[in-house]
Amino acid sequence: MLSAMGSHVASLWAWLHLWTLLLAAVTFLFLADYLKNQRPKNFPPGPRRLPFVGNIFQLDMGKTHIAIQQFVKKYGNILSLDLGNVTSVVVTGLPLIKKVFTHMEQDILKRPVTPIQERISKNNGVLFSSGQTWKEQRRFALMTLRNFGLGKKSLEQRIQEEASHLVEVIKEKEGQPFNPHFSINNAVSNIICSITFGERFEYQDSRFQEMLRLLDEAMCLEASMMCQIYNIFPWIMKYLPGSHQTVFRNWEKLKLFVSSMIDNHRKDWDPDDPRDFIDAFLTEMTKYPEKTTSFNEENLIWTTLDLFLAGTETTSTTLRWALLYMALYPDVQEKVQSEIDRVIGQMRQVSLADRESMPYTNAVIHEAQRMGNIVPFNVPREVSKDTSLNGFHLPKGTILITNLTALHSDPKEWATPESFNPEHFLENGQFKKRESFLPFSMGKRACLGEQLARSELFIFFTTLLQNFTFKPPINEKLSLKFRNGLTLTPVSHRLCAVPRL
Numbered sequence: 001m002l003s004a005m006g007s008h009v010a011s012l013w014a015w016l017h018l019w020t021l022l023l024a025a026v027t028f029l030f031l032a033d034y035l036k037n038q039r040p041k042n043f044p045p046g047p048r049r050l051p052f053v054g055n056i057f058q059l060d061m062g063k064t065h066i067a068i069q070q071f072v073k074k075y076g077n078i079l080s081l082d083l084g085n086v087t088s089v090v091v092t093g094l095p096l097i098k099k100v101f102t103h104m105e106q107d108i109l110k111r112p113v114t115p116i117q118e119r120i121s122k123n124n125g126v127l128f129s130s131g132q133t134w135k136e137q138r139r140f141a142l143m144t145l146r147n148f149g150l151g152k153k154s155l156e157q158r159i160q161e162e163a164s165h166l167v168e169v170i171k172e173k174e175g176q177p178f179n180p181h182f183s184i185n186n187a188v189s190n191i192i193c194s195i196t197f198g199e200r201f202e203y204q205d206s207r208f209q210e211m212l213r214l215l216d217e218a219m220c221l222e223a224s225m226m227c228q229i230y231n232i233f234p235w236i237m238k239y240l241p242g243s244h245q246t247v248f249r250n251w252e253k254l255k256l257f258v259s260s261m262i263d264n265h266r267k268d269w270d271p272d273d274p275r276d277f278i279d280a281f282l283t284e285m286t287k288y289p290e291k292t293t294s295f296n297e298e299n300l301i302w303t304t305l306d307l308f309l310a311g312t313e314t315t316s317t318t319l320r321w322a323l324l325y326m327a328l329y330p331d332v333q334e335k336v337q338s339e340i341d342r343v344i345g346q347m348r349q350v351s352l353a354d355r356e357s358m359p360y361t362n363a364v365i366h367e368a369q370r371m372g373n374i375v376p377f378n379v380p381r382e383v384s385k386d387t388s389l390n391g392f393h394l395p396k397g398t399i400l401i402t403n404l405t406a407l408h409s410d411p412k413e414w415a416t417p418e419s420f421n422p423e424h425f426l427e428n429g430q431f432k433k434r435e436s437f438l439p440f441s442m443g444k445r446a447c448l449g450e451q452l453a454r455s456e457l458f459i460f461f462t463t464l465l466q467n468f469t470f471k472p473p474i475n476e477k478l479s480l481k482f483r484n485g486l487t488l489t490p491v492s493h494r495l496c497a498v499p500r501l
């Protein structure tokens with residue numbers, strides 16, 4: 001009897017004990033979370049954060065744009081937001097953004113490493129790396145891009161040839177509705193592929209089309225809620241199924257693809273006659289056998305992959321926006337075509353030199369970039385040492401986001417911010433540059449493919465409009481809705497490309 005009671009008491013004790021422990025643990029976690037996220041003095045103001053997840057549910061996941069607009073009204077042009085357990089500061093408006101990329105530049109050259117990125121590429125490559133690796137890889141990528149761009153077969157000619165291939169496959173549709181997504185993607189990608197891999201891929205090449213699909217899917221899913229949650233609780237999410245696992249799998253497959261290209265290069269590599277980026281990198285690797293630099297196997301794979309991804313998705317998405325706007329604004333399209341007929345005609349190919357004499361077409365491409373606004377919050381930077389901005393203290397480790405959406409739709413800068421209007425880039429019939437147009441960002445870490453992208457956009461867009469008139473399919477309504485991902489892309493749609501002759 002007594003012993004029975006004794007064991008009851010003991011189990012009651014054990015039970016209570018367990019609860020106390022659990023309670024203590026939870027209290028501790030909340031306290032730790034609270035202490036860790038104490039704002040330092042003079043930190044930019046911002047909305048209250050939730051424990052663990054910060055402001056993640058208040059942030060834009062496609063719908064809550066408006067909620068955050070009120071944040072700017074309430075807290076001003078420098079406001080703080082917590083994305084999960086990392087503190088970030090969002091900067092709005094041209095004067096401040098310029099200040100950030102000039103006066104503060106030296107202290108914000110780093111990229112933040114999210115747990116997702118850490119798992120995918122670590123500190124390799126050029127897009128998400130920092131420090132010595134970034135410096136070396138960026139310098140080398142720029143130099144090599146220049147060498148192969150202005151090399152044997154000029155880059156311009158390569159883009160012209162690719163534009164002709166694209167015209168051919170679109171002609172096959174005979175004006176019937178089709179989804180232009182992956183043929184445009186393939187055409188654009190072939191330009192960077194000819195620099196990195198030394199070859200282009202046929203639009204029917206199913207292996208390459210699969211790579212483009214994996215890339216598109218990975219970029220889209222990286223903005224998903226599962227991936228955001230992975231960034232907060234990587235040690236749990238690692239074991240759970242979800243879209244983050246698809247992202248990891250896709251990157252593994254993309255890496256394998258690049259590795260196999262590299263293996264092929266090694267077979268017939270001639271250090272005295274580099275054919276492309278991979279060859280040039282292999283040569284660079286032999287110069288530093290002691291491994292004192294970042295020219296190693298991992299960076300060979302990642303810098304190549306970074307150029308491939310940054311050079312594919314962005315430019316082709318911009319082109320898709322531009323064609324969509326043409327289908328929706330037939331009067332604008334007509335004006336572009338009459339400029340093409342006047343300056344180039346139907347008989348010869350579009351060349352870069354034509355851009356000078358085609359202010360309207362140039363303005364339309366810029367306006368498509370402004371409205372498309374495909375990298376809405378720029379690519380984030382990290383503050384690398386304690387610093388201050390307009391009197392606010394920004395401690396080391398803060399993530400800095402520049403709001404390009406706000407810049408590209410600022411009513412103080414644009415006559416009709418919400419509507420497609422090429423006049424934004426025209427003055428007395430001449431092309432006018434605009435300071436508050438920063439789709440490629442600015443400063444030492446700005447887009448390194450800007451020149452390439454601008455050449456591609458001009459030649460592809462102008463050649464397509466030389467050959468076709470783009471129209472919405474009969475009985476289908478085209479939408480300007482976008483799909484959220486690492487870039488903002490138009491939702492899946494079909495167009496009719498009616499031949500002009």
Ligand code: HEM
Nearest residue numbers: 127310311314315375379439440441445446447448449453
């Ligand atoms: C319309 C097309 C494009 C847009 C809108 C665009 C936009 C951007 C933006 C906003 C950044 C971040 C800059 C920053 O952190 O301040 C960036 C970086 C980068 N872009 Fe582009 N880009 C485009 C095309 C290209 C192309 C064709 C290439 C191919 C070479 C490319 C390669 C890169 C690379 C390698 C970086 C990383 C630079 C670094 O971190 O140092 N981009 N781009």
Ligand SMILES: *[C@@H]1O[C@H](CO)[C@@H](O)[C@H](O)[C@H]1NC(C)=O
Nearest residue numbers: 065066068069090403405406
């Ligand atoms: C960025 O600017 C846009 C346009 O003003 C606004 O709607 C959005 O809420 C801003 N986002 C952030 C995070 O500040």
Ligand SMILES: CC(=O)N[C@H]1CO[C@H](CO)[C@@H](O)[C@@H]1O
Nearest residue numbers: 163164167346347348467501
């Ligand atoms: C009407 C037509 O075919 N126009 C042009 C289409 O594009 C090629 C170049 O890719 C030009 O040579 C044609 O003149």
